[in-house]
Amino acid sequence: MLIAGVDIGNNSTEVAVARIGAGVEFLSSALVRTIGLKGTLRNAMCVIDAVDKAMAAVSMTRNDLDLILLNKATPVIGDVAMETITETVITESAMIGHNPDTPGGLGLGQGVTVDIRDLTQTAPGAPCIAVIDGGVDFREAAEMINAAVARGIRITGAIVKKDDGVLIYNRLTSPIPIVDEVQHIDKVPLGMPAALEVARVGRSIEKLSNPYDIATLFELSPEETRQITPIARALTGNRSGVVIKTPKGDVQERRIPAGTITMVGETAKEAVDVELGADAIMEKLARVAPLKEIQSQPGTNAHGMFERVRTVMAELTDQPVSLIKIQDVLAVNTLQPQHVLGGLAGEFTRGTAVGLAAMVMTQNIPMQRLAAKLKEETGVEVEIGGVEAEMAITGALTTPGAEAPLAILDLGGGSTDASIIHRDGTVKSIHMAGAGDMVTMLINTELGLDDPDLAEDIKRYPLAKVETLFHMRHETGAVEFFDAHLDPSLFGRVAILGENGPIPIMHDLNLNQIVNVRRKAKEKVFVRNALRALEQVAPGGNIRLIDFVALVGGSALDFEIPEMIADALAEYGPVLGKGNIRGCEGPRNAVATGLCLSRKGC
Amino acid sequence: MKLTEEMLRQIITEVVGQMAGGAAAPASAAAVDTDKPLDFIEKGPAQAGSNPKEVVIAVPPGFGTTPTKTIIDIPHSVVLAEVAAGIEEEGLTARFVRNYQTADVAFLAHSAAQLSGSGVGIGILSRGTSVIHQKDLAPLQNLELFPQAPLVEAETFRAIGKNAAKYAKGENPNPVPVKNDPMARPRYQGLAALLHNKEVQFLDPQKKILEVVQG
Numbered sequence: 011m012l013i014a015g016v017d018i019g020n021n022s023t024e025v026a027v028a029r030i031g032a033g034v035e036f037l038s039s040a041l042v043r044t045i046g047l048k049g050t051l052r053n054a055m056c057v058i059d060a061v062d063k064a065m066a067a068v069s070m071t072r073n074d075l076d077l078i079l080l081n082k083a084t085p086v087i088g089d090v091a092m093e094t095i096t097e098t099v100i101t102e103s104a105m106i107g108h109n110p111d112t113p114g115g116l117g118l119g120q121g122v123t124v125d126i127r128d129l130t131q132t133a134p135g136a137p138c139i140a141v142i143d144g145g146v147d148f149r150e151a152a153e154m155i156n157a158a159v160a161r162g163i164r165i166t167g168a169i170v171k172k173d174d175g176v177l178i179y180n181r182l183t184s185p186i187p188i189v190d191e192v193q194h195i196d197k198v199p200l201g202m203p204a205a206l207e208v209a210r211v212g213r214s215i216e217k218l219s220n221p222y223d224i225a226t227l228f229e230l231s232p233e234e235t236r237q238i239t240p241i242a243r244a245l246t247g248n249r250s251g252v253v254i255k256t257p258k259g260d261v262q263e264r265r266i267p268a269g270t271i272t273m274v275g276e277t278a279k280e281a282v283d284v285e286l287g288a289d290a291i292m293e294k295l296a297r298v299a300p301l302k303e304i305q306s307q308p309g310t311n312a313h314g315m316f317e318r319v320r321t322v323m324a325e326l327t328d329q330p331v332s333l334i335k336i337q338d339v340l341a342v343n344t345l346q347p348q349h350v351l352g353g354l355a356g357e358f359t360r361g362t363a364v365g366l367a368a369m370v371m372t373q374n375i376p377m378q379r380l381a382a383k384l385k386e387e388t389g390v391e392v393e394i395g396g397v398e399a400e401m402a403i404t405g406a407l408t409t410p411g412a413e414a415p416l417a418i419l420d421l422g423g424g425s426t427d428a429s430i431i432h433r434d435g436t437v438k439s440i441h442m443a444g445a446g447d448m449v450t451m452l453i454n455t456e457l458g459l460d461d462p463d464l465a466e467d468i469k470r471y472p473l474a475k476v477e478t479l480f481h482m483r484h485e486t487g488a489v490e491f492f493d494a495h496l497d498p499s500l501f502g503r504v505a506i507l508g509e510n511g512p513i514p515i516m517h518d519l520n521l522n523q524i525v526n527v528r529r530k531a532k533e534k535v536f537v538r539n540a541l542r543a544l545e546q547v548a549p550g551g552n553i554r555l556i557d558f559v560a561l562v563g564g565s566a567l568d569f570e571i572p573e574m575i576a577d578a579l580a581e582y583g584p585v586l587g588k589g590n591i592r593g594c595e596g597p598r599n600a601v602a603t604g605l606c607l608s609r610k611g612c
Numbered sequence: 613m614k615l616t617e618e619m620l621r622q623i624i625t626e627v628v629g630q631m632a633g634g635a636a637a638p639a640s641a642a643a644v645d646t647d648k649p650l651d652f653i654e655k656g657p658a659q660a661g662s663n664p665k666e667v668v669i670a671v672p673p674g675f676g677t678t679p680t681k682t683i684i685d686i687p688h689s690v691v692l693a694e695v696a697a698g699i700e701e702e703g704l705t706a707r708f709v710r711n712y713q714t715a716d717v718a719f720l721a722h723s724a725a726q727l728s729g730s731g732v733g734i735g736i737l738s739r740g741t742s743v744i745h746q747k748d749l750a751p752l753q754n755l756e757l758f759p760q761a762p763l764v765e766a767e768t769f770r771a772i773g774k775n776a777a778k779y780a781k782g783e784n785p786n787p788v789p790v791k792n793d794p795m796a797r798p799r800y801q802g803l804a805a806l807l808h809n810k811e812v813q814f815l816d817p818q819k820k821i822l823e824v825v826q827g
Contacts, residue, residue, distance in 0.1 A: 146656055148697065171772070176701045477782065498753045501746055503784050518786055533780040 013077040014061050015605030018053050021423040025060040026602035034580050035612050039599050040064035054383050071387055079395040079605045090451045091315035093268040095285040096362045100352035102258025106252040107245040108355040113208045114179030114188035118217050119167025120205045126154050134162035139204050141169050144197050148174040152181030167206035173194040189250045192311045192355040204254040218253050219246040228255050269310025274303045284312045288341035288364050304336040323370040338369040341442030342534045347458040369443035399439030401430040401604030406560045409589045416558045421565035427541035442539045446565045452531035467506045475521050476500040485525050536571050537578045553582040560589035566597035650676025650688050651827035658709040658823040667699050667776045668707045668733045670724035672715045673814035675738045682740030683761045691769050698773020712819035713721035715811040718752050720744035730780035737806045740764040744776045756787055762800045763791040
């Protein structure tokens, strides 16, 4: 009997074709992208496509098949959302703290802010800082400053609207520090005491990021010093900064209400404010586990996200929204580049945000409808096979060197699943919210890309910096030379080393920044979920009692996730590695293989 | 888009001016500042540079003398000043050459890149079409191309200089946003063709590439 085992996943659909007689002989396998949401009728297209592909590989057609076996898809849908919980607000233009690429000059300047056009009427004596708006050309500005200095006016620094810092500096008779690219220069208050600092290349400002130095400069009282502390903190790490002393000037970090969620467990119930951050949410979650349902405060952002997950699931399963229960969440702290409200130079800060992945489960995914449709389309008998977790384990056990008791971690796109098979053949499994899709979202927001496809590529492939047209430096530091020159669009850029050649990243981001964000995102989601999931399936909740762990699923193919999980699990001592299904498939095709094996002896 | 009478008149005046005797034409309108020729001093054959801090800018022979402004009337002195300012702001220096051999913007820019100590060069045609080039590329490739002269404004020239300097520093600049206007072609094509004709007339294979400084 010739059968095809089909596994429809969130992202990919896999097929294994086998001849079942006395034993099971595997003939071929195939993998295609899943079309439509898992479990819906639209899947029929990709199932037929995958089956055809597998049959073509052994020169047969789908008509030769006796049976198509579908997995009883675990009705799990994950969704992800991001909630910003802090924002920075500057009032009364108290500071400018941004990172123009090329400020002019060096050092610290202090004085009263004066419009450059008024320098001619300024009396010599008191030090001043020139404010140069967009109407003044860099040559004129330099001439005006030089003329003023010649008249004996002490100019200690300049604030410029355009990207003219170095140009003005190069034309001055006496050097001063210059902060440029201040977009909203018209909002800089004039006649106010101010201090301005530019650090040398590769350093960040030292004086204006220290509250005591600001206090020294402006002769502040201890009470006032306390108030300017947020300014000093906001300027930390910048190459240039300006602090202006205005009567009510202030910088505040404000928390944005994101809503309260209430987690209902079997025995306990806990409410938590999303703005308290991911750790607070996860701590409360652990306290109520196992989670039965999440309620959220209507009208809040958190509510909106959970409702969206429920609606999708309700449509899929033809059930009322009220019956859909959220059974796991993963909250992750992240940083999101944000415009500073009231900022004068289009400053960005890295606001705190919480990323949430939610998972929904129902008992009723309409697989029967899909099976009927497939039968009608192909003319082949279609059946729904065993439980996904059991099939995955059966498939994973074909990995050479693995035996029960074996735990598998299925690292997918929408959810992270773990199952364990004990020596007596009993299987326990668990589904966790948060997987590949969440990593993509974290990369997208932390780098401020606003381009999920690019974020997806960054997640999947290593990076390199193209240093000349004939060589690139990989993120490991290794240099690779080329005989023919690379594509000009790659020149000088950080590139993603994808399957179809390098893709340039057209954003002003350096390689280390991207690598750090990528690795952190993977650790926050996969390492955390791997530990969380294994703890729940391990005997007595003790990961040390698991001997073998095999990684399967799409994200197990990732170039660094398996080693990250291996590092994290090293202290618990299990054998951990990527599964190698049937000794030839790598970490893929576990469920499809398991489905075929389940018919052994029929 | 139809040619208005005014445009036709303008073209005819240009052509007549040309026929009347090349370089005499701009003199008639010398009263307007934008028609003032560039004060270029030729310093002999340009040498390949070794200074990694320099970006070379190549212009065709007519640049700044016969046309003195781009297709949208930006004076050539402003063009060069803006590009040089963009380079200076990034901490690099600009060097100018006049290439008597080509009026093709790609080859012009490539010749600049090959002379440049940093390997990065800029080619600018009289009408404003510009290219940022790198010495290892084939002539018809580029780092950044600004093909529609009517959309290259003074700020664009500053940005071109800035980005060329960033490439020379090995940084990862955001490409200068290239504008695209489907109407630019019908509106300016006739004029552009004329300007190109004019540009080609000044080529002189004997003279090769000369170093120039602004007087």
